[in-house]
Amino acid sequence: MLRVVDLVTAYGKIEALKGLSLEVREGSITCVLGPNGAGKTTLMLTIAGVLRPRQGAIEFRGEPIAALSPHAIVARGVALVPENRLVFAHMSVLENLHAGAYQRKDPYENDLEKILARFPRLKERASQDAGTLSGGEQQMLAVARALMSRPRLLLMDEPSLGLAPLVVEEIFRIIAELHRDGTSILLVEQNAHMALKVAQHFYLIEQGRVTFSGSPGSLAEDELIRRAYLGSARA
Amino acid sequence: MIDFLQNTLDGLALGSSYALLALGFTLIFGVLRRANLAYGPAIMLGCYCATWAYLKTGIGLLFLALIAVAGSTLAGVYVERLCFAPHRKGAAAAAMVASFALWMQFEELATLALPRHLYAFPALYAGGPLSLGRLTLRVESLVMLVAAILVCAALWRILYRSRFGTAVRAVIDSPAAAELSGISVSAVSLQVFALASAIGGLAGFLIVSGNEQVTPMLGMWSTLKGMLAMMLGGLGSLPGAIAGGVALGLREAHSQWYLGPQLRDFIAYLLLFVLLAVRPPWMNTRSAY
Ligand SMILES: Nc1ncnc2c1ncn2[C@@H]1O[C@H](COP(=O)(O)OP(=O)(O)OP(=O)(O)O)[C@@H](O)[C@H]1O
Ligand SMILES: [Mg+2]
Numbered sequence: 001m002l003r004v005v006d007l008v009t010a011y012g013k014i015e016a017l018k019g020l021s022l023e024v025r026e027g028s029i030t031c032v033l034g035p036n037g038a039g040k041t042t043l044m045l046t047i048a049g050v051l052r053p054r055q056g057a058i059e060f061r062g063e064p065i066a067a068l069s070p071h072a073i074v075a076r077g078v079a080l081v082p083e084n085r086l087v088f089a090h091m092s093v094l095e096n097l098h099a100g101a102y103q104r105k106d107p108y109e110n111d112l113e114k115i116l117a118r119f120p121r122l123k124e125r126a127s128q129d130a131g132t133l134s135g136g137e138q139q140m141l142a143v144a145r146a147l148m149s150r151p152r153l154l155l156m157d158e159p160s161l162g163l164a165p166l167v168v169e170e171i172f173r174i175i176a177e178l179h180r181d182g183t184s185i186l187l188v189e190q191n192a193h194m195a196l197k198v199a200q201h202f203y204l205i206e207q208g209r210v211t212f213s214g215s216p217g218s219l220a221e222d223e224l225i226r227r228a229y230l231g232s233a234r235a
Numbered sequence: 236m237i238d239f240l241q242n243t244l245d246g247l248a249l250g251s252s253y254a255l256l257a258l259g260f261t262l263i264f265g266v267l268r269r270a271n272l273a274y275g276p277a278i279m280l281g282c283y284c285a286t287w288a289y290l291k292t293g294i295g296l297l298f299l300a301l302i303a304v305a306g307s308t309l310a311g312v313y314v315e316r317l318c319f320a321p322h323r324k325g326a327a328a329a330a331m332v333a334s335f336a337l338w339m340q341f342e343e344l345a346t347l348a349l350p351r352h353l354y355a356f357p358a359l360y361a362g363g364p365l366s367l368g369r370l371t372l373r374v375e376s377l378v379m380l381v382a383a384i385l386v387c388a389a390l391w392r393i394l395y396r397s398r399f400g401t402a403v404r405a406v407i408d409s410p411a412a413a414e415l416s417g418i419s420v421s422a423v424s425l426q427v428f429a430l431a432s433a434i435g436g437l438a439g440f441l442i443v444s445g446n447e448q449v450t451p452m453l454g455m456w457s458t459l460k461g462m463l464a465m466m467l468g469g470l471g472s473l474p475g476a477i478a479g480g481v482a483l484g485l486r487e488a489h490s491q492w493y494l495g496p497q498l499r500d501f502i503a504y505l506l507l508f509v510l511l512a513v514r515p516p517w518m519n520t521r522s523a524y
Contacts, residue, residue: 089409
């Protein structure tokens with residue numbers, strides 16, 4: 001459903017992506033691994049339209065989306081949960097969710113109910129300013145806000161970053177649920193152990209290029225990757 | 236004592252016009268984080284359109300009000316597209332300089348169409364002032380006060396009870412997050428410019444019809460009063476803009492009475508200078524909508 005071909009994205013003279021290609025199948029969870037500074041966030045921001053690629057193509061459901069602005073990409077059905085969460089700090093949890101549904105023309109009260117039921121902690125804090133939420137709650141809110149646009153493809157940039165193990169479990173439980181409900185997901189994750197449990201396909205990105213691509217099984221068998229991302233223990 | 240009350244009443248009326256000007260200025264500042272120097276000149280141009288229509292056709296006040304609001308709104312939209320839309324990312328200084336250029340353009344345009352320095356504008360109300368015991372209140376001031384309250388209420392409803400308002404506050408909170416939520420920052424800022432300029436146009440109309448005259452100075456004057464009131468009330472806060480406008484009006488009315496008109500304006504600029512030099516803590520709040 002998403003095809004990225006030969007993508008080059010640069011900050012000034014520095015190319016953060018140097019001809020990167022990958023694919024996300026409809027209904028799958030695809031995971032991107034890579035060391036710090038590999039270009040994972042750059043990739044997500046380029047797909048979401050925040051950064052303009054210098055070269056290459058991004059196709060979503062057969063349509064080129066590389067030249068669109070972020071709000072237009074959301075309208076096509078691609079929503080990003082950004083690395084730094086970016087909730088609307090001065091707006092209530094509920095208002096954050098309404099903002100997430102901004103471009104929807106259909107009544108979405110039902111979806112709002114469903115999403116609040118999925119995130120009970122947000123429901124309890126519905127009228128609280130988002131800036132006063134804990135890190136984990138803000139992450140939940142960022143996910144819930146992205147879901148309000150009813151995306152076909154959800155991009156998630158390190159959703160477990162800096163969260164306590166229990167909250168990470170919860171995030172991954174939600175990822176698995178979303179997947180079961182038919183949402184395709186492109187996930188950037190350093191926590192390879194957790195990612196192995198949910199993803200069907202892996203890409204390893206190093207210095208702006210894909211250096212490995214394969215199934216969870218082949219990932220666990222690769223000696224180098226195992227050492228770098230799964231510790232020394234056998235998976 | 237009665238002087239003090241009378242001054243306070245006059246100050247409230249004056250302050251409500253400043254509050255309206257500050258609301259428009261603050262809306263734009265909140266969304267773009269940039270000072271729009273052409274804000275007042277756009278209002279002035281709207282009022283000049285109304286003056287011109289009045290001189291040519293002699294139409295009634297209601298139409299003049301509509302023309303002033305429509306003219307200011309169009310001029311505001313023109314400013315946004317020309318100065319602010321191209322510079323959305325970075326280059327705050329470029330946008331400000333560009334808005335200064337449009338200020339000059341608007342003044343030139345106004346003086347080309349109506350070259351005299353001063354034109355009469357039809358009075359909002361021809362009768363005398365109301366008396367409340369030993370106090371007096373001009374009907375124009377009362378209208379201004381009521382208009383300010385109505386505009387505040389309407390604005391509150393728009394910002395806090397509508398889909399558009401959610402989008403506006405989202406853009407104020409974080410433009411990046413707003414885009415990622417599917418909100419077009421470019422469309423919202425154009426709409427906010429239009430709304431803010433319309434409010435400014437209404438304020439301008441009430442001011443010139445209250446003063447019964449219009450000069451090109453209205454442009455600079457409106458930008459200054461709007462900016463000063465916004466700074467007094469904390470940068471970017473709408474309730475602050477209202478409070479700042481009223482405080483400015485009260486201060487002017489009182490200092491005019493006790494110190495005379497020359498010192499009145501001197502004190503306004505002194506206050507601006509002190510605010511900029513000291514930067515009190517409330518001026519650093521990012522947004523308090
Ligand atoms: N705004 C920027 N300006 C200049 N260079 C940048 C900018 N953002 C990122 N880079 C550079 O681009 C490269 C890729 O950064 P990116 O944030 O995509 O890495 P990442 O894989 O997401 O890393 P992490 O795991 O730490 O989040 C890095 O070398 C980084 O220094
Ligand atoms: Mg990153």
